[in-house]
Amino acid sequence: xxxxxxxxxxxxxxxxxxxxxxxxxxxxxxxxxxxxxxxxxxxxxxxxxxxxxxxxxxxxxxxxxxxxxxxxxxxxxxxxxxxxxxxxxxxxxxxxxxxxxxxxxxxxxxxxxxxxxxxxxxxxxxxxxxxxxxxxxxxxxxxxxxxxxxxxxxxxxxxxxxxxxxxxxxxxxxxxxxxxxxxxxxxxxxxxxxxxxxx
Amino acid sequence: xxxxxxxxxxxxxxxxxxxxxxxxxxxxxxxxxxxxxxxxxxxxxxxxxxxxxxxxxxxxxxxxxxxxxxxxxxxxxxxxxxxxxxxxxxxxxxxxxxxxxxxxxxxxxxxxxxxxxxxxxx
Numbered sequence: 001x002x003x004x005x006x007x008x009x010x011x012x013x014x015x016x017x018x019x020x021x022x023x024x025x026x027x028x029x030x031x032x033x034x035x036x037x038x039x040x041x042x043x044x045x046x047x048x049x050x051x052x053x054x055x056x057x058x059x060x061x062x063x064x065x066x067x068x069x070x071x072x073x074x075x076x077x078x079x080x081x082x083x084x085x086x087x088x089x090x091x092x093x094x095x096x097x098x099x100x101x102x103x104x105x106x107x108x109x110x111x112x113x114x115x116x117x118x119x120x121x122x123x124x125x126x127x128x129x130x131x132x133x134x135x136x137x138x139x140x141x142x143x144x145x146x147x148x149x150x151x152x153x154x155x156x157x158x159x160x161x162x163x164x165x166x167x168x169x170x171x172x173x174x175x176x177x178x179x180x181x182x183x184x185x186x187x188x189x190x191x192x193x194x195x196x197x198x199x
Numbered sequence: 200x201x202x203x204x205x206x207x208x209x210x211x212x213x214x215x216x217x218x219x220x221x222x223x224x225x226x227x228x229x230x231x232x233x234x235x236x237x238x239x240x241x242x243x244x245x246x247x248x249x250x251x252x253x254x255x256x257x258x259x260x261x262x263x264x265x266x267x268x269x270x271x272x273x274x275x276x277x278x279x280x281x282x283x284x285x286x287x288x289x290x291x292x293x294x295x296x297x298x299x300x301x302x303x304x305x306x307x308x309x310x311x312x313x314x315x316x317x318x319x320x321x
Contacts, residue, residue: 125245147237151237
């Protein structure tokens with residue numbers, strides 16, 4: 001049983017939704033996101049550690065590209081109704097901020113940020129054609145959010161630069177927040193045991 | 200120590216470190232969904248390559264995926280020991296590759312490997 005009443009975006013969100021649906025506007029980097037990158041002043045270029053860290057961040061960037069497109073596909077499917085559609089836009093915006101953080105960090109490390117694939121490629125890979133209802137879209141989004149949280153947790157031990165682990169931890173927090181909202185909207189039970197993520 | 204016992208002891212020392220006891224592919228399927236789905240699917244290249252047929256395949260062999268040079272040049276064939284080392288620490292196993300994800304629990308690794316082996320036979 002779904003409970004989409006849990007999905008209530010904050011007041012004043014309609015302006016962003018209109019911009020999203022019209023294709024106008026691009027998520028700008030929040031002040032906190034800029035600070036997160038600037039705070040990684042110790043990131044150094046030209047070392048094997050930097051190259052390795054940049055490769056890990058590029059995999060994460062690939063995740064974010066896919067997540068952004070997944071929300072875009074969901075919103076364009078016509079399957080999402082208010083207020084779910086508004087929340088999907090909000091979560092898409094969050095992932096766009098993640099994207100910018102990762103791009104900034106990769107460039108600081110001297111790497112080249114990986115480009116997104118085409119929307120059609122993502123649609124095929126995610127089997128978007130199989131999505132027939134709002135529930136289907138929410139279920140896919142929840143799977144991706146949980147996967148992303150677990151992926152960030154899984155790569156943390158691999159970072160050479162410790163500051164990046166904190167960046168990853170903050171991204172995990174956002175993905176977990178998204179998953180929690182989506183899972184509750186789907187009527188899923190919360191995990192009974194602790195440490196449900198990274199396991 | 201008798202000669203036979205000495206020989207057995209020497210064999211035990213020289214034998215490669217065993218992978219955790221054979222995994223459960225059903226548990227592995229659940230773990231794959233939770234821990235691997237972010238980047239991988241069985242039948243589609245996403246952030247990571249598709250895994251259908253990975254067990255027994257030479258590393259870098261999923262059609263259409265843009266592997267790192269390090270992985271493409273490796274001569275690894277994915278069997279239980281290789282996958283176990285890979286999932287423990289990909290960077291240590293094949294330096295220069297691009298997967299940073301580590302799976303620290305040997306039982307979880309065994310379960311996922313069992314799942315991949317099962318699915319590779321379909």
